[in-house]
Amino acid sequence: MEKNTALKDTILFVGFAAVVLCLPIILEPIGANYPDLLQKIAIFGIFAIGFNILFGLTGYLSFGHAAFIGVGSYMTLWSFKLLTMNVVPAIIFSVMLAGVFAYLIGYVSLRRSGIYFSILTLAFAQMCYSLAYSVLTPITNGETGLQTRAIRTNPETSLLDADLRVIDQAFGVQEVGVPTTNFFGMAMSGYTGFYFCAVLLIICFFIAQRLTRSNFGMMLKAIKSNQNRLNYTGIHTRPYLIAAFVISGMYAGLAGSLMAATDPIAGAERMQWTASGEVVLMTILGGVGTLVGPVLGAGLIKYAEQKVSSWNEGILENFFSFLPETLQHLMTNIGSLFVGEGWHTTLGLMFMIIVIFLPGGIMEGIQRIANIFKRKSGDNSKGASAPQPAE
Amino acid sequence: MDAIFLQVLNGLDKGGAYALIALGLTLVFGTLGVVNFAHGALFMLGAFCAVALERMLSVSYERINPDKQDFLGNPLKEQISYLVDWLGADTAAFLQDYSVPLSILFAAIFMAIVGIVMERGLIKHFYKRPHADQILVTFGLAIVVQELVRHYFGANPIPQAAPDIVSGAANVGAWVGLGDNVIYPWWRLVYFLFSAAIIFGVFAFLQFTTFGMVVRAGMQDRETVGLLGINIEQKFTVVFGLAAVVAGVAGAMYTPVLPPDYHMGMDFLVLSFVVVVVGGMGSLGGAVLAGFLLGILQSFASMQAVQELIPGISQIIIYLVAVIVLLTLPRGLMGRKGVMED
Numbered sequence: 001m002e003k004n005t006a007l008k009d010t011i012l013f014v015g016f017a018a019v020v021l022c023l024p025i026i027l028e029p030i031g032a033n034y035p036d037l038l039q040k041i042a043i044f045g046i047f048a049i050g051f052n053i054l055f056g057l058t059g060y061l062s063f064g065h066a067a068f069i070g071v072g073s074y075m076t077l078w079s080f081k082l083l084t085m086n087v088v089p090a091i092i093f094s095v096m097l098a099g100v101f102a103y104l105i106g107y108v109s110l111r112r113s114g115i116y117f118s119i120l121t122l123a124f125a126q127m128c129y130s131l132a133y134s135v136l137t138p139i140t141n142g143e144t145g146l147q148t149r150a151i152r153t154n155p156e157t158s159l160l161d162a163d164l165r166v167i168d169q170a171f172g173v174q175e176v177g178v179p180t181t182n183f184f185g186m187a188m189s190g191y192t193g194f195y196f197c198a199v200l201l202i203i204c205f206f207i208a209q210r211l212t213r214s215n216f217g218m219m220l221k222a223i224k225s226n227q228n229r230l231n232y233t234g235i236h237t238r239p240y241l242i243a244a245f246v247i248s249g250m251y252a253g254l255a256g257s258l259m260a261a262t263d264p265i266a267g268a269e270r271m272q273w274t275a276s277g278e279v280v281l282m283t284i285l286g287g288v289g290t291l292v293g294p295v296l297g298a299g300l301i302k303y304a305e306q307k308v309s310s311w312n313e314g315i316l317e318n319f320f321s322f323l324p325e326t327l328q329h330l331m332t333n334i335g336s337l338f339v340g341e342g343w344h345t346t347l348g349l350m351f352m353i354i355v356i357f358l359p360g361g362i363m364e365g366i367q368r369i370a371n372i373f374k375r376k377s378g379d380n381s382k383g384a385s386a387p388q389p390a391e
Numbered sequence: 392m393d394a395i396f397l398q399v400l401n402g403l404d405k406g407g408a409y410a411l412i413a414l415g416l417t418l419v420f421g422t423l424g425v426v427n428f429a430h431g432a433l434f435m436l437g438a439f440c441a442v443a444l445e446r447m448l449s450v451s452y453e454r455i456n457p458d459k460q461d462f463l464g465n466p467l468k469e470q471i472s473y474l475v476d477w478l479g480a481d482t483a484a485f486l487q488d489y490s491v492p493l494s495i496l497f498a499a500i501f502m503a504i505v506g507i508v509m510e511r512g513l514i515k516h517f518y519k520r521p522h523a524d525q526i527l528v529t530f531g532l533a534i535v536v537q538e539l540v541r542h543y544f545g546a547n548p549i550p551q552a553a554p555d556i557v558s559g560a561a562n563v564g565a566w567v568g569l570g571d572n573v574i575y576p577w578w579r580l581v582y583f584l585f586s587a588a589i590i591f592g593v594f595a596f597l598q599f600t601t602f603g604m605v606v607r608a609g610m611q612d613r614e615t616v617g618l619l620g621i622n623i624e625q626k627f628t629v630v631f632g633l634a635a636v637v638a639g640v641a642g643a644m645y646t647p648v649l650p651p652d653y654h655m656g657m658d659f660l661v662l663s664f665v666v667v668v669v670g671g672m673g674s675l676g677g678a679v680l681a682g683f684l685l686g687i688l689q690s691f692a693s694m695q696a697v698q699e700l701i702p703g704i705s706q707i708i709i710y711l712v713a714v715i716v717l718l719t720l721p722r723g724l725m726g727r728k729g730v731m732e733d
Contacts, residue, residue, distance in 0.1 A: 108717075116672075135706070355528040
C-alpha cells in the first residue's frame with residue numbers, strides 16, 4: 001500500500017511537471033498561448049497551491065491572503081530599487097518578509113476559529129490595504145504604485161522617483177533607461193518569464209505534495225476533521241496551524257513577488273478583498289484539498305478572465321445572429337452584463353454555481369464521472385459498497 | 392470640551408449606520424445561523440433605491456415652448472417632468488425635495504421583496520451547510536449584486552440631496568450651553584434619530600410581540616422551537632426580510648451623508664463584521680453598542696491632534712480595537728456562551 005501511494009505520487013508529480021512545461025503547446029489550440037497569460041496561470045497556480053495548504057488541509061478559511069501578495073510585491077520592488085534587478089534576492093526577501101507578516105497575523109487570527117478567523121484575516125488584509133493607501137505612502141507610493149526608475153543622479157530626489165541598485169552598481173552594470181528585471185542576465189519577460197514561474201510552480205507543487213503526505217500534513221488533516229478530539233488527546237494544535245498559515249503566506253508572498261518580477265509595478269489594489277476572494281474561488285473551483293485542483297482552478301479562471309473580458313457586444317451580436325432580430329437584441333443586452341467590463345459578474349455567478357452544485361470542485365466532478373463509468377463497466381458491488389469518504 | 396462633544400456627535404451618524412447593519416447581521420446569524428456576506432450589498436441596494444426613486448421622480452420629456460427663445464433665437468426646448476404634468480408644479484417640487492425620506496418607503500418594500508426572494512431562493516438551502524459554504528455563496532452573490540448595480544448606475548458616486556428644510560447645520564452647542572462652536576449638519580442629526588428609532592422599533596418588535604418571542608426563543612435554541620410545532624422556516628423568512636429592510640432603509644437614509652457608489656456595501660460590510668465580532672456574535676445589544684462605540688472611536692481617531700500623534704490611526708482604529716477585544720474577551724463585549732464556540 002505504502003509503495004503504491006509513493007508510486008502514484010511520483011507519477012502525479014512527473015505528469016504535472018510535464019503538463020506545466022508543455023503548457024504553451026497544450027494551450028495553443030484554444031488560443032491561450034501567449035506569455036502574459038501563461039505567466040499569470042503559473043503565478044496564480046502557486047498562490048492557489050499555497051492557499052490550499054491552509055484551507056484545504058486545515059479547513060481554516062482565510063479572507064486575507066491578498067495582504068501577503070501585496071507584501072511580496074512591495075518587497076520585490078524595493079529589492080529592485082535598492083539592490084539589483086536580479087530576481088533571486090528579491091524573491092528570497094519577499095518570501096521571508098511574507099513569512100514574518102504571516103506569522104504576526106496568524107499568531108493573532110489563529111486564536112479564533114471558524115468565522116471569527118475569516119473575519120479577523122479579512123480585517124487584517126483591509127488594514128494593510130488602507131495603510132498602504134494612507135500612512136505608508138512613503139513606502140508604497142500610494143495610488144500611483146511603486147515602480148522601478150532610473151539610477152539616482154541627484155541625491156535630493158526621493159527614492160520613490162529614483163533608484164540606487166547598490167549591487168548592480170558595484171558590479172558596474174551599465175543601464176540605459178529603466179532596466180528590465182532579469183534572472184542572471186536572462187530578461188524576465190515572454191517565455192523566459194513563464195518558464196521561470198513554471199519551474200517555481202513545479203517546485204512549489206513538489207513541496208506541497210511532500211507536505212501533504214508527511215506527518216505534518218496528516219496532523220493538519222486531523223485538525224480539519226476534528227480539532228476537539230486532538231485537543232483531548234493532549235495535542236497542542238496551534239503550532240501546527242501557525243506553521244501551515246506561515247507556509248501558505250510564504251507561497252502567497254512568492255506569488256506576489258513573481259507578479260512584480262514579471263511586471264515591475266506594485267499597487268495596493270492587489271491587496272483588496274476581491275483578490276483574496278479570487279484565490280478562494282480558484283481553490284474551490286478546482287477542488288479543495290486536492291493537489292492538482294487549485295492549479296487547475298487558477299488556470300481556468302485566468303483563462304476565462306482573459307477571454308470573457310475581451311468579448312464585446314459586437315462579438316455577442318455575431319454569436320446570437322442565428323436568432324430572430326428582436327431576440328438577438330435581447331440576448332445581446334443580457335449577455336453584455338457578463339462580458340467585457342462585466343467579467344466580475346460572471347466570476348460571482350461562477351462562485352455561486354460552484355458552491356451550490358459542486359462544492360468539491362472540478363476534481364469531484366471528474367471523480368463522479370469516473371465512478372459512473374466504473375459502475376457501467378460491471379463493477380457494481382465496489383461502486384455501491386465503497387462510497388467516497390466525506391470531506 | 393467643544394471638540395470632544397463634536398467628535399461624539401460626528402461618530403453618532405456613522406455609528407448609527409454600523410449599528411443598523413450589524414443589527415441585521417446579528418439577527419440573521421442568531422436565528423438562521425447563516426453568515427451573510429451579502430448583507431453589505433443589501434445596504435448598498437437600499438442606498439440605490441434612493442437614487443432610483445430620485446430618478447423616477449424626475450423622469451421628463453422634451454417640449455418645445457414657442458413663447459420663449461434660447462440664445463440662438465430658436466424656440467426653447469424645455470424639459471418637463473411628468474410629475475409636473477400630473478400633480479402640478481408645487482406637489483412635484485415637494486416630492487422631489489423629499490425624495491430621500493420618501494425612498495424609505497420604496498426601499499422598505501423593495502428590500503422586503505429582495506430579502507424574501509433571497510432567503511427562499513438561496514439562503515434556505517444553506518442552513519445545513521458548513522459556515523464556509525455560506526460565506527462563499529453569499530460572497531459570490533455580493534459580487535453579482537455589486538456588479539449589476541455598477542452596470543446600471545455606473546462606477547461614480549451619485550450625490551443625493553437632503554430635503555431643503557434640513558440641509559443646513561444645527562447649532563447644537565447653543566442647545567446644550569457650550570457656545571456657538573459646535574455646529575452639526577441637520578441631516579446627520581436626523582440620521583442618528585432615525586437609526587435610534589429603527590433600533591428601538593426592532594427591539595420592541597422582538598420584545599413585545601408573540602412573533603418576536605418566537606424569534607428570541609429561536610436564537611436560544613432553534614431545534615427545540617421547531618420541535619414545539621412552530622413553523623420555524625416561515626419565521627426565518629420574515630426575519631431575513633426584516634434584516635434586509637433594516638439594512639435597506641439604513642442605506643437609503645445614508646445617501647445624503649455619503650454619495651452611494653457600487654462598492655460601498657463591501658466597505659461597510661467589513662466594518663460591520665468587525666462590529667458584530669466586537670459586540671459579541673449573536674448578541675443584538677452588543678451589536679448596537681459596539682456599532683456606536685466604534686463609530687465614535689473612529690471619529691475621535693480622525694481628530695487633528697490624534698492624527699499628529701499617531702498618523703493613520705483613523706484608518707485602522709476599528710481593526711485594532713477588534714484585535715484587542717478578541718484577544719482579551721474572546722466572546723466580544725456582550726457575547727453569549729455557546730454561540731460559534733466550535
